[in-house]
Amino acid sequence: MIKIRRIKSNIDVKGQINRYGFDYVLSDGLNIICGDNSSGKTTILSCIYYCLGMEQLLGGNKDKILDKSLRTSFSINSINYTVVYSEAILEIENDDGKKATIKRVIKGRSTENSNSLLVKETYDSQKSTKTYFIHSVGDHENESGFYSWLKQFSGIELPQIYQDDGSKVKSLYLQNIMSCALIEQTKGWSDLFSQMPYFGIKDSKTKVVEFLLGLKSLENDIKKDIFEQEKKDLKKDWASYLENFNQYMSRYSIQIDGLTEKYDSRITANTINRAKLYFIDSDNAILVDKLIKDIKKQLLDLSINVNSENNSLDKTNKQSDIIKSVRVLNKQLRELENKKITEKYKVEDYKKLVEKNKYNIDQVSGIKKIKKINDLKIINQCPTCNSELTHESRLELKEDKIDFDKSIAFLKSQQDLYQSYIRSSAALFEKLDSAILYYRKELNDKELQLNIIKKDISDINDLSREKIYQEIKLNKDILDYEAVNRELVTLKSKLKDIFDEINDINDKLESLKLNKLEDAQQILGFSNIFKRYLEQFEYSSNAISSVVIKDDYPAKLMPFIEIFRFDQPNEVQPIRLNSSASDFIRAEWAYYFALLISSNKHPGFLVFDEPGQHAMKTSSMQKLVSASEVCKKQIILTISKSLDKKNKGDSSEKNKVNNIEIITENNNCENINIIDIDPENKFKCIQALK
Structure with missing residues (x-):
């Protein structure tokens, strides 16, 4: 397990000697990073992701996950600054007391590589520095791979499974495990482990929970x-x-x-x-x-x-039989050849439809992106039902009435059907060609036999060709x-x-054979902790007693609601589908906290970016803060500092309340590390460094 000690960014700007950025120290327990909207809370967290090599959890590369203030430009007091160099620095510590400083370039000058991380380790009086690579083959196994180092440093031993031939099978990646600790505000709260990269791992969510709980x-x-x-x-x-x-x-x-x-x-x-x-x-x-x-x-x-x-009559009868046989073979051959020609035309038509559909998908996708139909001439057919549109009906098209996603899905389903038929046609053509070849061979044999009989009939010699x-x-x-x-x-x-x-x-x-009894006890313990947190966080969409952790596939180890049926077997449905939006957020809090408390293979910390989603009740936020304070684990919450007063349309400063004071009023603030990005409500997190 690890703790995050410090997160820092250094930024060099054009025409300036001074450095800019931010520098924050984090404590062992609860840390609340607060500031107004767009003040840079998520920017700070994204640097933590970036230094841990976890940008895939945010959905992409640095250009997608890191704010432009770290990559291109920012402004302070209406003065614009152009970024010429930037880096993120993260200090972490493991359970053995070993400390490491990770530096990763964001915008390099010329020689710096953003997929190389410089790691300085300190333990007692010993120090070492090494560069590790990331996002390349071997980054989990090679001793110079960053994830290989991070696994060793954090004490996370990923399961190693071997096939009968001795070859190792990749079962889980560090990014899978970290998805239980890092939850960002946009996609992260949509579902449990919603940020987890796929990596082609079957039932990856279940496997991560099995790993964290140490299940057999x-x-x-x-x-x-x-x-x-x-x-x-x-x-x-x-x-x-x-x-x-x-x-x-x-x-x-x-x-x-x-x-x-x-x-x-x-x-x-x-x-x-x-x-x-x-x-x-x-x-x-x-x-x-x-x-x-x-x-x-x-x-x-x-x-x-x-x-x-020789019997001339027998030969004549045989000649008649062969002629009839030739006619039948010719008819069958023509049918096969006609079928092949028909199929060829059909495949050609489908290929044209594939190209046409590809064009339509590109057009509708383009319209979706810009949210405007620039040229009505390109819309010749309804994107959903594919029927022809008259000039008058095209003029009546309204962007807000078009479901672009359904239109694209329909077109893609058509595309799949056409392409599937084209692919299957290859095997059909092979069978037709084989059958045509057989009938042509039979015809050649019959025609040769017919010619020989004709000669035998006209020949007076005894020899029968x-x-x-x-x-x-x-x-x-x-x-x-x-x-x-x-x-x-x-x-x-x-x-x-x-x-x-x-x-x-x-x-x-x-x-x-599974040790079901031992696993069942582990699952029961995890379930009980999960339910306790649900109750503590004021979950109310269903009775806590109806909440179950599923112990079999599909969706094994995910939370469900058991619906009792009279005279029928009970039904279970995902908790997400049977909870209000805010209650599902509470369920996510409870699930991630239960994993943190139950597991000895957990990364060791939780990062919640804006956990107060869907107009969360103040009392629930207070419960979250209280649970974070007493759980004896490192918790990092980013929370908006100010909220508009109720029933006030005016969002000016005089009509705002201090959200942090309200949600921490029941706690001992000496135990909470509150990091106010901008105490004076004037600046963002990027400032001149002292």
């Missing part, structure tokens, strides 16, 4: 995710093997029976072994093994009758279909391996 289920949940991903990959391999096999078999008009491209949990080893191949001839399906036997019999019959007398051709063709068919059977054997072997691996993973999933 964390490692198992991470391993479960790994196993589930391995199963997903194996099922993809299954689908790929069968898809490729089916495309190859379509050349011979052969289909596999008993196995589908989608893996089914009901599949057994016998299911794979029993799979058979069928030759599809028009509406008839013939087992390939039987087909091989039939061809061999035809070959035998042909060799027996090779020296028999048609029978020689038949013998060659039948031998080739036998070789082809036997090769097809060998391909099936290879496929079954691959599918059996996948089946065995999936079964092995299922066994591993079953063997993930």
Whole structure:
């Protein structure tokens, strides 16, 4: 755990020798940073985020999270100053008494890199200085990575999970953990852990709470995710093997029976072994093994009758049969070719629609950003229903009547449908091409056979060209279909391996035994603390007894309201959906405080930026201050200093009350470090440094 001792910024300006910035010292317990709106409270906190490398929690890079007074310019007494260099400095201390000063450049001159942090450590009489990198591969593992150093300094040991092959799996990042300690005023109060970066971690909120509470289920949940991903990959391999096999078999008009491209949990080893191949001839399906036997019999019959007398009538009848067969094959071939042409035109149309939709999305997005329709000519269709707009209806368009978000969502959903069809068309074209190739080959064979029979009919010699051709063709068919059977054997072997691996993973999933009793006790303790804080902070939307911490997925370890149903199972709903806006803020206070008190893996401090959201009652703010004072942890609150008196439209100084005096009136102010950014209500936090 760590404590924040000091936050400072140094700013050099154009044409000035003096330095500007701010410099504030923080105490172990409750710290209240106060000032009027836009005085710079959030600017101070953003420097704490920045020095800890936590700008992702604020939604982006330094240009998005740091005020322009730190990057470009600021004014004091109506005099403008241009920033030429700036840096943020944070002093922290860990539980061992080791201190560290972190310096990070905000605006550099030329050689400074904002993704390099200079850290000076002091312990007893020993001092060391080292530069660490951030926001690059290895910043969590490399000894020169900043997050690697911060983990070691703060004593936060992230869980290390290893796969069977010995490779390490990244389970949580330091940014995930810090989201329980740093809550900013705009996005931070919209939901629990709403600032947490995604990082592709499944159920990341639950995993963070499991980690903080030291639950045994964390490692198992991470391993479960790994196993589930391995199963997903194996099922993809299954689908790929069968898809490729089916495309190859379509050349011979052969289909596999008993196995589908989608893996089914009901599949057994016998299911794979029993799979058979069928030759599809028009509406008839013939087992390939039987087909091989039939061809061999035809070959035998042909060799027996090779020296028999030619029968001109038989040959003529055979000629008629082949002509009929050629007509049927030609018809089927034309149908397939026409279908391919139709699909090509359809795909081309969808590609045009994709481009058109992309243009429409760009246009509506642009209108949304500037909140004004500059050119009605660009709006040819309704963004929501896609119907044509007449000139008169375009003139009646009003910006305040258009839901841009819904329009963009509708257009994107259309885009997804078109692109999905275009992607799936590739597989369809492959199947059509294979089928067309098969029918063309069959036609060529029939036409060759027809020509040979014609010559045999007109030839007076005993030698039958048609029978020689038949013998060659039948031998080739036998070789082809036997090769097809060998391909099936290879496929079954691959599918059996996948089946065995999936079964092995299922066994591993079953063997993930949780120490549920120990975890349940931890969760119960956390739940009780959470409820005590809810009551203390005056939560009233629901009875405290109906509040539960969910112990299973989905949303495991998140707060819910249990709704009692007569003669029906009780229902649970998220506390956010069943609380007033101000009560949900109280619930967030309670949840973050409960984590701070319950965890020995917590960063060790809480930063609440403007916690008095949604016209919070003064008494609740007083309760928050009291809880912060007595919890024996470092709490940093930024709170507006002055509030307008009730029932007064005038917001002048004489009609304002000192909010800090009111919310701390029940507390011993000697235990509270109140940092007034501007006691005289004249300046912002950026001032000339002494």
